[in-house]
Amino acid sequence: MILTWLYVPGDRPEVVVKALRAGADAVIVDLEDAVSASRKEYARSATAELLGDRHPVPVHVRVNALNSPWGGADLTALAGLRGLAGLRLPKVSAPGQIVSTAERTGGVALYALLESAIGVERAYEIARAHPALRGLSLGEADLRADLGVTAEAGLDWPRSRVVVAARAAGLAPPAQSVFPDIRDLEALAASCARGRSLGFLGRAAIHPRQLPVIERAYLPGPAEVAAAEEIVAAARRTPGAVALPDGRFVDPAMLAGAERVVALSRRDAPVLS
Numbered sequence: 001m002i003l004t005w006l007y008v009p010g011d012r013p014e015v016v017v018k019a020l021r022a023g024a025d026a027v028i029v030d031l032e033d034a035v036s037a038s039r040k041e042y043a044r045s046a047t048a049e050l051l052g053d054r055h056p057v058p059v060h061v062r063v064n065a066l067n068s069p070w071g072g073a074d075l076t077a078l079a080g081l082r083g084l085a086g087l088r089l090p091k092v093s094a095p096g097q098i099v100s101t102a103e104r105t106g107g108v109a110l111y112a113l114l115e116s117a118i119g120v121e122r123a124y125e126i127a128r129a130h131p132a133l134r135g136l137s138l139g140e141a142d143l144r145a146d147l148g149v150t151a152e153a154g155l156d157w158p159r160s161r162v163v164v165a166a167r168a169a170g171l172a173p174p175a176q177s178v179f180p181d182i183r184d185l186e187a188l189a190a191s192c193a194r195g196r197s198l199g200f201l202g203r204a205a206i207h208p209r210q211l212p213v214i215e216r217a218y219l220p221g222p223a224e225v226a227a228a229e230e231i232v233a234a235a236r237r238t239p240g241a242v243a244l245p246d247g248r249f250v251d252p253a254m255l256a257g258a259e260r261v262v263a264l265s266r267r268d269a270p271v272l273s
Contacts, residue, residue, distance in 0.1 A: 001267045002026050002058070003202035003218045004211045005175055009034035010043035010061070016050060022208040026058040031074055032065065032090050040070045044077050058085035060111070066101065079105040080093035085110055091137060093119040096131035102132035115139030116146045120158045127169035137204075138168045140177035156198070163199035171200035182207040192217030207247045220261045229263035 004025035010031045018159060019027050029050070035043045064072035066262050078084055086109035089101060093116055101110060110132045114120050118225065120143070127136050138158060141229050149155055176195040179188045192203055192214055203214045220228070235244050235255045243251050 001025065001264065002175070003267075004205040004214050005060070005180065005202065006208065006211065007034070007062075007206050011035045011039040012092050013046040013050060016047075019208070020055050020057060020059070023074055023206070023211050024057060024205065025061060025202075026086060027055075027083065028060045028062055028204065030062045031070070040064065044070070044074055048077045048081060051081035053270045054083050054160060059083055060086040062088040062090060062113075062212065064098055067091075075104055076102065079108050086134065091115050091119070091142070092126055094122060095125045096134050098126060098129035102130040105132070107132055109134045111123050111135040111137065113137055113139045114158075114162060115142035117143075120161055123162050123165035124168055127165045127171055131152035133171070135171055136162050137174045138162055141180075159195070159198050159200070167199075173199055176200045178204045178206050179210065180206070182210060184236060185209070185213050188213050209255055213272060219262075220265050224261055225265045228258035228265075231258035232262055233254060 002025040004024045005028050005031050006019050006022060007028045008019040010016070010029045011034075016027070016029055023060060028157070029047050031040065031043050032049065036224060050059075061074070061078055063078070065069050065070070066075075066089065074086070078087065087101070087269065088111045089097065090113045090116060092098065092112040092260050097180065098110060098112060102108075110130070111134060112119075112188040114136060115138070118128070120138075123136060127133065138155075140155060143149075143155070147154065147158075162174050166172065173236060176192065179191055181187065188210055195203065196218055202208075202218050205211055205214060230244065230255060231250055234244055235250050235258075248254075
């Protein structure tokens with residue numbers, strides 16, 4: 001159960017090695033925004049060498065945009081490597097991009113980054129485009145620019161849209177986009193709390209110091225876990241409709257939510273029922 005994803009530049013293999021032991025649930029090697037054009041080929045070859053072996057945490061790679069000069073070569077170099085847990089596809093705007101990539105990469109887990117208005121509008125179509133697609137998320141920096149959004153609240157609708165599309169397509173809840181200020185951990189915690197209230201699960205980070213803040217924000221607290229365990233225990237004791245001591249009836253939706261909280265607290269079972 002992944003709550004923390006740590007981005008690291010692909011042209012810094014020594015930093016990637018450190019990131020693998022930094023405490024993140026998964027590492028994302030970035031070949032796109034974090035790498036200058038002059039170092040794209042080096043980043044690709046260094047990442048391919050790294051992915052020749054398996055590692056202590058899953059390693060995903062954000063490739064360059066599929067319509068860029070480097071995207072196709074990224075897919076060719078990485079798709080068959082044993083250490084690759086997934087490919088993150090930036091600037092996805094149509095379901096056909098997922099289909100063509102899945103056919104080219106032979107079953108590698110794919111994750112679509114929606115970074116434009118048209119991508120958000122087509123979120124559900126993209127989410128159900130191919131069984132190889134395992135998740136959606138937003139690329140909020142590019143999306144802000146595309147929409148001309150200046151206030152944080154301006155992204156609430158796209159965020160909810162991607163959460164709903166993922167759930168409707170049977171995918172795991174999306175992870176939040178990165179928080180760009182690595183020093184303001186208090187603001188990061190508040191932003192994570194807001195994301196959790198919108199239905200996100202976990203978050204991408206750009207520095208190891210952000211990881212424990214994200215994890216604390218997304219793990220349920222003791223009171224929440226105790227309440228969920230009470231619901232699950234009551235449902236197991238009495239099949240069918242059952243009332244809790246406080247008068248609440250446990251219906252299937254309430255039970256499913258409680259089971260998700262318990263699973264998340266243990267981090268040993270899928271989040272979706």
